[in-house]
Amino acid sequence: xxxxxxxxxxxxxxxxxxxxxxxxxxxxxxxxxxxxxxxxxxxxxxxxxxxxxxxxxxxxxxxxxxxxxxxxxxxxxxxxxxxxxxxxxxxxxxxxxxxxxxxxxxxxxxxxxxxxxxxxxxxxxxxxxxxxxxxxxxxxxxxxxxxxxxxxxxxxxxxxxxxxxxxxxxxxxxxxxxxxxxxxxxxxxxxxxxxxxxxxxxxxxxxxxxxxxxxxxxxxxxxxxxxxxxxxxxxxxxxxxxxxxxxxxxxxxxxxxxxxxxxxxxxxxxxxxxxxxxxxxxxxxxxxxxxxxxxxxxxxxxxxxxxxxxxxxxxxxxxxxxxxxxxxxxxxxxxxxxxxxxxxxxxxxxxxxxxxxxxxxxxxxxxxxxxxxxxxxxxxxx
Amino acid sequence: xxxxxxxxxxxxxxxxxxxxxxxxxxxxxxxxxxxxxxxxxxxxxxxxxxxxxxxxxxxxxxxxxxxxxxxxxxxxxxxxxxxxxxxxxxxxxxxxxxxxxxxxxxxxxxxxxxxxxxxxxxxxxxxxxxxxxxxxxxxxxxxxxxxxxxxxxxxxxxxxxxxxxxxxxxxxxxxxxxxxxxxxxxxxxxxxxxxxxxxxxxxxxxxxxxxxxxxxxxxxxxxxxxxxxxxxxxxxxxxxxxxxxxxxxxxxxxxxxxxxxxxxxxxxxxxxxxxxxxxxxxxxxxxxxxxxxxxxxxxxxxxxxxxxxxxxxxxxxxxxxxxxxxxxxxxxxxxxxxxxxxxxxxxxxxxxxxxxxxxxxxxxxxxxxxxxxxxxxxxxxx
DNA sequence: CTGTTAGCGCTTTCAC
DNA sequence: GTGAAAGCGCTAACAG
Numbered sequence: 001x002x003x004x005x006x007x008x009x010x011x012x013x014x015x016x017x018x019x020x021x022x023x024x025x026x027x028x029x030x031x032x033x034x035x036x037x038x039x040x041x042x043x044x045x046x047x048x049x050x051x052x053x054x055x056x057x058x059x060x061x062x063x064x065x066x067x068x069x070x071x072x073x074x075x076x077x078x079x080x081x082x083x084x085x086x087x088x089x090x091x092x093x094x095x096x097x098x099x100x101x102x103x104x105x106x107x108x109x110x111x112x113x114x115x116x117x118x119x120x121x122x123x124x125x126x127x128x129x130x131x132x133x134x135x136x137x138x139x140x141x142x143x144x145x146x147x148x149x150x151x152x153x154x155x156x157x158x159x160x161x162x163x164x165x166x167x168x169x170x171x172x173x174x175x176x177x178x179x180x181x182x183x184x185x186x187x188x189x190x191x192x193x194x195x196x197x198x199x200x201x202x203x204x205x206x207x208x209x210x211x212x213x214x215x216x217x218x219x220x221x222x223x224x225x226x227x228x229x230x231x232x233x234x235x236x237x238x239x240x241x242x243x244x245x246x247x248x249x250x251x252x253x254x255x256x257x258x259x260x261x262x263x264x265x266x267x268x269x270x271x272x273x274x275x276x277x278x279x280x281x282x283x284x285x286x287x288x289x290x291x292x293x294x295x296x297x298x299x300x301x302x303x304x305x306x307x308x309x310x311x312x313x314x315x316x317x318x319x320x321x322x323x324x325x326x327x328x329x330x331x332x333x334x335x336x337x338x339x340x341x342x343x344x345x346x347x348x349x350x351x352x353x354x355x356x357x358x359x360x361x362x363x364x365x366x367x368x369x370x371x372x373x374x375x376x377x378x379x380x381x382x
Numbered sequence: 383x384x385x386x387x388x389x390x391x392x393x394x395x396x397x398x399x400x401x402x403x404x405x406x407x408x409x410x411x412x413x414x415x416x417x418x419x420x421x422x423x424x425x426x427x428x429x430x431x432x433x434x435x436x437x438x439x440x441x442x443x444x445x446x447x448x449x450x451x452x453x454x455x456x457x458x459x460x461x462x463x464x465x466x467x468x469x470x471x472x473x474x475x476x477x478x479x480x481x482x483x484x485x486x487x488x489x490x491x492x493x494x495x496x497x498x499x500x501x502x503x504x505x506x507x508x509x510x511x512x513x514x515x516x517x518x519x520x521x522x523x524x525x526x527x528x529x530x531x532x533x534x535x536x537x538x539x540x541x542x543x544x545x546x547x548x549x550x551x552x553x554x555x556x557x558x559x560x561x562x563x564x565x566x567x568x569x570x571x572x573x574x575x576x577x578x579x580x581x582x583x584x585x586x587x588x589x590x591x592x593x594x595x596x597x598x599x600x601x602x603x604x605x606x607x608x609x610x611x612x613x614x615x616x617x618x619x620x621x622x623x624x625x626x627x628x629x630x631x632x633x634x635x636x637x638x639x640x641x642x643x644x645x646x647x648x649x650x651x652x653x654x655x656x657x658x659x660x661x662x663x664x665x666x667x668x669x670x671x672x673x674x675x676x677x678x679x680x681x682x683x684x685x686x687x688x689x690x691x692x693x694x695x696x697x698x699x700x701x702x703x704x705x706x707x708x709x710x711x712x713x714x715x716x717x718x719x720x721x722x723x724x725x726x727x728x729x730x731x732x733x734x735x736x737x738x739x740x741x742x743x744x745x746x747x748x749x750x751x752x753x754x755x756x757x758x759x760x761x762x763x764x
Numbered sequence: 765c766t767g768t769t770a771g772c773g774c775t776t777t778c779a780c
Numbered sequence: 781g782t783g784a785a786a787g788c789g790c791t792a793a794c795a796g
Contacts (some may be wrong), residue, residue, distance in 0.1 A: 062783045094543045099773035102480040102788050161476045182405050444767045481789035542776045
């Protein structure tokens, strides 16, 4: 009763075991093994996703034709195309990205590695990046390195084994070794570094003018009459720390104040250390009358600590942060800070990555966006 | 010169076009089309990821044996296994998750849909969930609905077409129609709702005892001597809003205070509306002497507004929030709030989802975690 | 214990 | 304009 689906003969077909739950047949005439294709209307398995084969069977055409119709290929009969498109809509056909990805060796997924996303900066960046990426049809996988080098290495490995098409990365404050990123580059998978970049890697970079931002911040403090300005700086492994520190140093020198190395402290950007070193500075025999902190969370720690010690802000201590985190308007007095266009950084980084992905050419452009001084109560006396 | 890789004859092989950049051959004897398998050492294409076929060719064994060795299958010769494992490590073999996913119809990816991740709650939840998920080998895709119903529907669609294996969802404040989630349930893809659940859907839920938390908060205000307590409530579409409001109402009634509907305002949880309604409450001819806000961001808005109007906290206005957002310790006075075990919620939700995925049985358990009253300066007079 | 083969869903020659 | 068939990398059923 069974007809061979290849040679269409009836008398030579015999059962040949079960495969994937379906009866398998062997045509003794043409030696062809096959199973009976099931019409889509009959398969009531809720897990069964409609495939182009279902559409093809239903319409009695080949899957290649269905594929062509769906992909908007040119040489296909207009009627056929409509027929396929209609049925696809009716059966809620969704192309299987895994099959497509396997064939094209792409996942349409971008990996993002950030040190954390508890604070304002990285979530805001991710929101910006995601808006551009999802518009371009990319999915996003986010990993946190928790400021831990080993975790960062593990994140790269995990995202590589998920076969992401590209990376957006901001490194940990500990990252001194870049071998894990070099592996990625060797496989020619595009990476865009933002905020915390790898100066020694030849990749596109998206940063702000950290030097100038810091310079403005410190100059502002000097103009307000502060004379002994400390700097809670980031680790020297980060380019951003170096740039901001240089801005700090140059502003001090420009205004003929003396640089006191006792007032410059590098730390690992954890809140715990921020607290410890803020305390150290404020307990100095000759304490600073202002502190420029590398970022807003640090500045907030400074303010909380100063308040707990009864030090008046801004009268006895001026404070300036960096990033314009929304908390800076919640604390009292409000925090003077350097704003950076975070959402823009995200969007720009994403666009650069997409371009690299599409053109298959990676240019090592360095993009530097502008910062702005936002003066609030924490640094203005009277 | 070319030997047929099927029948191993030499004299019948002829060229038969180019396929995927490789010379294709046809054996006229056995009618077999083939290309010459390339030894891995020769393919210096950096994009070429090592496959089990490369390993098999290199070792002169079949790819099934390689697969078995890699997967730790039992019936395989120990020497063979070692040989494969060694080569795999040496060549940095990474299994292709797309191929595996295509075969098993799984992506090992979980979709998370949250209203936003600017504030503390959702990032903290995601961190908890991700820690459990990645330990179990799952990747995570995060979507923000931005409190917008249409975006939420689009997110579900996008994640479905990415073929995620399961969902963790907290709905928008606008979501009244659940058809998009019903589609997911029809395909039997497990979903776990947390925080903002869908009461009408039969899925596992992870929440806190919102009722009791709110009750504690309001009772605390009453004990502090506040008598005219307002409630900035969430939209009634959210179960959580209803529960917290009921806790508020019951606490008021238990202590024989009068319920004034003028003091109960539902809003959509945006900061903008929070500000507007807080202003409305504080401008009332007979204003409240305390406000219980549905969450900390709202309470913060209340405090900022009250301060700008010169209303003293806690003397003239007591404020209590919900969630124990870190900002609640930054604002002055510090905000009394109800803490919830957010990281735990994330971990628990993830575990439930994983269990559903592995056992293929979805139990509609409802998990309720405990809240705790954290008394700070915003509600304690003197 | 190992090899052969089919098939997951899709695109892309090649052939007509 | 359409179909047949190969192949992306992997697993599993079957046959030795």
